[in-house]
Amino acid sequence: DxxxxxxxxxxxxxxxxxxSIKCEQNLGHDTMYxxxxxxxxxxxxxxxxxxxELIINETVPNRFSPKSPDKAHLNLHINSLELGDSAVYFCAxxxxxxxxxxxxxxxRLTVV
Amino acid sequence: xxxxTQPTSMDCAEGRAANLPCNHSTISGNxxxxxxRQIHSQGPQYIIHGLKNNETNEMASLIITEDRKSSTLILxxxxxxxxxxxYCIVRPRRYNNNxxxxxxxxRLTVKx
Numbered sequence: 001d002x003x004x005x006x007x008x009x010x011x012x013x014x015x016x017x018x019x020s021i022k023c024e025q026n027l028g029h030d031t032m033y034x035x036x037x038x039x040x041x042x043x044x045x046x047x048x049x050x051x052x053e054l055i056i057n058e059t060v061p062n063r064f065s066p067k068s069p070d071k072a073h074l075n076l077h078i079n080s081l082e083l084g085d086s087a088v089y090f091c092a093x094x095x096x097x098x099x100x101x102x103x104x105x106x107x108r109l110t111v112v
Numbered sequence: 113x114x115x116x117t118q119p120t121s122m123d124c125a126e127g128r129a130a131n132l133p134c135n136h137s138t139i140s141g142n143x144x145x146x147x148x149r150q151i152h153s154q155g156p157q158y159i160i161h162g163l164k165n166n167e168t169n170e171m172a173s174l175i176i177t178e179d180r181k182s183s184t185l186i187l188x189x190x191x192x193x194x195x196x197x198x199y200c201i202v203r204p205r206r207y208n209n210n211x212x213x214x215x216x217x218x219r220l221t222v223k224x
Contacts, residue, residue: 043150099205100210
C-alpha cells in the first residue's frame with residue numbers, strides 16, 4: 001500500500017482552467033504538506049496542515065486553496081491556472097513528535 | 113532556520129563509501145541537522161537526523177563536528193540506486209510541523 005498517494009500523477013491543462021490535485025495518506029499522521037518543485041528543481045513548502053488546521057502558508061497566491069476534509073486528506077485546488085504554475089507538486093505527511101516526513105510521488109502539472 | 117552549504121555535485125564508485133559534506137556555520141543550539149534525498153522522478157526521502165551526537169541507521173551515518181558547524185553524511189557502501197540529490201537541512205525540531213526548507217543539495221552520482 002502506498003503511504004502517501006497523489007492523484008493524478010500527470011495533469012496537462014490550459015491556462016485559465018481550474019484544477020485539483022488530491023492527496024491521501026494512510027499512515028495515521030496528523031500533519032500534511034504541499035510542496036512545489038519548479039523547473040529549476042527547487043523544492044519549496046507551500047502549505048502545512050495539522051489536524052485539518054492551516055499552520056503554514058508560504059505567501060502562495062490565493063489562487064491556490066488547500067482543503068483538508070479530514071486528517072488523511074489534503075487536496076490542492078488551483079484557480080485560473082497560469083503558465084508559471086507548471087511544476088511538480090508533492091504532498092507529504094508526518095506524525096507529531098517524529099522527525100521524518102513522508103512524501104508522495106508527485107503530480108506533474110503542465111499548463112499550456 | 114540556519115543556512116547550509118553543500119557541494120553542487122559529487123561522484124562515488126559503486127561499493128565505496130560516499131561522504132557528503134554540509135556546512136552550517138550559523139547553526140543555533142536548538143537546531144537539528146536533517147538529511148533527505150530525492151531520487152530522480154520520486155518524492156524526497158528522509159535519511160537521518162541529529163543534534164550533536166553521531167547517528168547511524170540502516171541507511172546512513174551522520175557525523176556532526178564538535179562545534180556543530182559542519183556535518184557529513186556517510187553512505188557506507190554506495191550502490192547505483194543511491195544516485196540522487198542529497199539535501200542537508202538545519203532547523204529546530206517542531207512537534208507538529210516537519211516542514212523542510214530544501215536548498216539546492218548535492219547531486220551524487222554513483223558510478224559502476
